[in-house]
Amino acid sequence: MSAAAEAAPAARPAANAPGRRRRTGGFWQRVGRQVLRDKVALVCAVVLALIALSAIFAPWIAPADPYKTSMLRRLLPPLSPNFILGTDELGRDMLTRLLYGGRVSLSMGIAPVLFATILGGALGITAGYFGKAVNMAIMRVVDVFYAFPSVLLAVAMAGVLGAGIFNSLISLTLVFIPPITRVAESVTTQVRNQDYVEAARATGASSVRIILQHVLANVTGPILTYASSLVSIAIIISSGLSFLGLGAAPPIADWGLMLNTLRQAIYVAPINAVLPGVMIFAASVSFNLLSDSLRTAMDVRA
Amino acid sequence: MHLYILRRLLYTLPIIIGVTFVCFSFIHLAPGDPISAVLPENASAEVVAQIKAAYGFDQPLPVQYLRWLWNVANGDFGSSIMTRRPVISEVMPAVANTALLAITAIMLSFALGITLGLVSGFSDRRITDRSVTGFAVIGISVPHYWLGMVMVVIFAVLLRALPATGMGPAGTRIWMFTWEDLRHMILPAITLAMIPTGVLARSVRAMVAEVRRQEFVQTLKGKGLRRGRIFLHIIKNSAPPIMAIMGLQFAQLLGGSILVETVFAWPGTGFLLNAAIATRDLPLLQGTVIVLATFFVMTNLFVDILQTMVDPRVKRA
Numbered sequence: 001m002s003a004a005a006e007a008a009p010a011a012r013p014a015a016n017a018p019g020r021r022r023r024t025g026g027f028w029q030r031v032g033r034q035v036l037r038d039k040v041a042l043v044c045a046v047v048l049a050l051i052a053l054s055a056i057f058a059p060w061i062a063p064a065d066p067y068k069t070s071m072l073r074r075l076l077p078p079l080s081p082n083f084i085l086g087t088d089e090l091g092r093d094m095l096t097r098l099l100y101g102g103r104v105s106l107s108m109g110i111a112p113v114l115f116a117t118i119l120g121g122a123l124g125i126t127a128g129y130f131g132k133a134v135n136m137a138i139m140r141v142v143d144v145f146y147a148f149p150s151v152l153l154a155v156a157m158a159g160v161l162g163a164g165i166f167n168s169l170i171s172l173t174l175v176f177i178p179p180i181t182r183v184a185e186s187v188t189t190q191v192r193n194q195d196y197v198e199a200a201r202a203t204g205a206s207s208v209r210i211i212l213q214h215v216l217a218n219v220t221g222p223i224l225t226y227a228s229s230l231v232s233i234a235i236i237i238s239s240g241l242s243f244l245g246l247g248a249a250p251p252i253a254d255w256g257l258m259l260n261t262l263r264q265a266i267y268v269a270p271i272n273a274v275l276p277g278v279m280i281f282a283a284s285v286s287f288n289l290l291s292d293s294l295r296t297a298m299d300v301r302a
Numbered sequence: 303m304h305l306y307i308l309r310r311l312l313y314t315l316p317i318i319i320g321v322t323f324v325c326f327s328f329i330h331l332a333p334g335d336p337i338s339a340v341l342p343e344n345a346s347a348e349v350v351a352q353i354k355a356a357y358g359f360d361q362p363l364p365v366q367y368l369r370w371l372w373n374v375a376n377g378d379f380g381s382s383i384m385t386r387r388p389v390i391s392e393v394m395p396a397v398a399n400t401a402l403l404a405i406t407a408i409m410l411s412f413a414l415g416i417t418l419g420l421v422s423g424f425s426d427r428r429i430t431d432r433s434v435t436g437f438a439v440i441g442i443s444v445p446h447y448w449l450g451m452v453m454v455v456i457f458a459v460l461l462r463a464l465p466a467t468g469m470g471p472a473g474t475r476i477w478m479f480t481w482e483d484l485r486h487m488i489l490p491a492i493t494l495a496m497i498p499t500g501v502l503a504r505s506v507r508a509m510v511a512e513v514r515r516q517e518f519v520q521t522l523k524g525k526g527l528r529r530g531r532i533f534l535h536i537i538k539n540s541a542p543p544i545m546a547i548m549g550l551q552f553a554q555l556l557g558g559s560i561l562v563e564t565v566f567a568w569p570g571t572g573f574l575l576n577a578a579i580a581t582r583d584l585p586l587l588q589g590t591v592i593v594l595a596t597f598f599v600m601t602n603l604f605v606d607i608l609q610t611m612v613d614p615r616v617k618r619a
């Protein structure tokens with residue numbers, strides 16, 4: 001056991017060495033610093049933080065009730081008195097609904113990727129570590145899911161299971177498991193053949209122990225970096241499902257659903273109709289650029 | 303290489319069978335009884351059993367699957383619950399319309415994406431590079447259904463220059479190269495082209511920049527080769543991976559146009575899928591998904607083989 005514990009640090013210096021020359025601190029700290037030095041990434045992080053905070057604190061900062069309808073004030077244009085961004089097709093305050101909308105829309109972008117990372121990561125590490133028949137079994141099933149264009153799979157699954165947030169969460173998770181499994185499998189296969197894994201195995205460490213102590217520490221970085229690049233896609237597809245009426249159900253405030261219901265008013269109030277998309281766009285671009293910056297920062301190690 | 307192509311072809315078969323298995327399971331994943339859509343409101347237990355037997359739902363699952371697979375292999379996807387017409391005759395015209403849109407969009411994005419990528423890859427000016435990268439990021443992260451709505455607002459609502467929805471006269475006859483048909487194509491094609499353009503611009507730029515840094519380029523410069531010839535060398539070396547990306551993007555467009563088709567009411571597979579989902583028409587949904595997935599697999603296969611043939615360095619035994 002102690003031998004296995006001694007073998008563990010052997011895995012680390014590979015990741016740490018370049019950082020140690022400059023400043024102290026772990027690998028992740030260094031990556032964090034690098035990302036924060038990138039101005040574009042910093043702006044994106046701030047934008048995302050603002051969207052997330054305003055979604056979390058929506059009940060306290062929103063100017064109105066997100067569900068209060070009024071037939072008299074339908075589709076007021078932006079900059080109307082009391083309604084800075086106007087009202088929607090049922091007379092609800094747009095700003096309030098956009099703030100509240102972040103709750104569902106952001107969670108639906110992050111949650112599926114999170115679940116898929118855990119499940120796909122576990123599958124990929126298992127396939128990569130054990131190889132042979134286990135690898136065959138897992139990766140061939142993954143290949144089948146790869147045979148579907150991602151949007152098609154998400155829409156078909158959500159359509160079959162029926163509309164609803166929970167079902168669209170399931171179908172989105174299913175869409176993201178195969179790509180994450182592939183990445184996890186390929187990095188694990190590389191790590192498995194490293195000397196320190198060999199050394200750990202020679203000392204009699206169990207497979208579970210080797211995976212948890214040696215493999216996991218070295219594959220988490222690449223897997224997470226890849227997963228982070230999927231969040232932007234997840235936001236677009238999940239809002240897309242709501243846009244098709246397959247996600248959140250009315251009267252819940254959700255950016256995709258708002259686009260869907262406001263689409264009928266596109267000739268009467270075009271600005272109102274496209275406003276929710278600006279939020280989806282902002283969130284998706286920010287996640288994309290942030291993930292790019294993260295990848296650049298992580299590559300220092302390679 | 304022939305061996306590789308043969309193996310690659312053979313490997314496609316189990317994938318397609320896997321695809322049919324996933325599609326078959328749709329019917330049993332769906333909530334409720336698979337026949338509830340065709341049952342009258344107050345059907346007696348006898349009638350239910352009769353209809354179940356008629357559709358073969360009284361058989362064990364493996365038997366059901368094999369029977370269904372046999373029919374599918376013979377081009378019989380059952381009949382649509384909604385229209386009672388054979389699924390295949392509903393799907394094929396829709397696939398043709400989707401393909402028409404996807405091919406137009408992909409041509410557009412190949413032209414634009416590769417040009418932008420080359421310009422920024424060969425330019426040593428920071429501003430060119432930055433603006434193309436910025437455009438690419440926007441192209442990749444824009445929710446395309448929203449972009450479609452913005453296009454409608456600008457060109458159809460505010461400028462009244464282009465039609466907002468539909469396929470125009472081509473909806474009822476075969477598509478022809480006329481202004482009226484073209485007009486209906488412009489907005490959806492541009493919208494659909496956005497993502498692949500961004501992806502391509504970005505990858506071409508990265509690829510060219512990488513090849514330009516390689517040593518053989520230095521050698522070519524050193525021996526005094528003309529710039530045009532060096533350019534050709536770089537293109538030749540960056541082409542294979544770019545081709546793979548192009549193929550993948552085209553394949554994604556075929557299945558990914560669902561959302562854009564919804565925005566523009568384009569009568570393609572996306573429209574069909576929406577209708578199938580709204581009316582819980584499972585045979586129609588299965589048929590559409592199988593046909594699209596098969597196209598997707600075939601496109602990937604084609605790209606893989608093409609890549610092996612173009613790039614002699616890729617040795618796949």
